[in-house]
Amino acid sequence: MQIVRRAKSHGDGTITFSLALGAARQMCRLTTTFHTDKQALSYLHKYRTELEQMARARLASGQLEDGIVVLSML
Template sequence: MQIVPRVKPDHGTITFFLASGANRQMCQLATTFNTQKQAFSYLQKHRTEFERIARARLASGELEDGIVVLSML
């Protein structure tokens, strides 16, 4: 799997896609950072953990409006 980032304009929230073959699942990571750059850096640093958590939530059906919602570790 790979994470494909998509930056949104709301401060420390990062939207990214969890890719598995041809399937893409939208995920959002809420952080306490003030900038997108800081939040994205945090996502990259903890990428493996967030992939694992996102896959587990997707498998268990823990979605909010079709989106896997994550927060800081």
């Protein structure tokens, strides 16, 4: 499993990205305190491994909000 590089910022400190699960994808949302897309995306890439592990753990335990794995800054 890996985080797919496709990421989109909503301008409000939230980034959506897809977690690859074989051929399937799981949408994830990361909430940050950053004000710019560049800062938020840099954070996502810096902590990619940790965020992926957190997303997989939440998915396995069924912690979804409207079918989306919701994460926040480490």
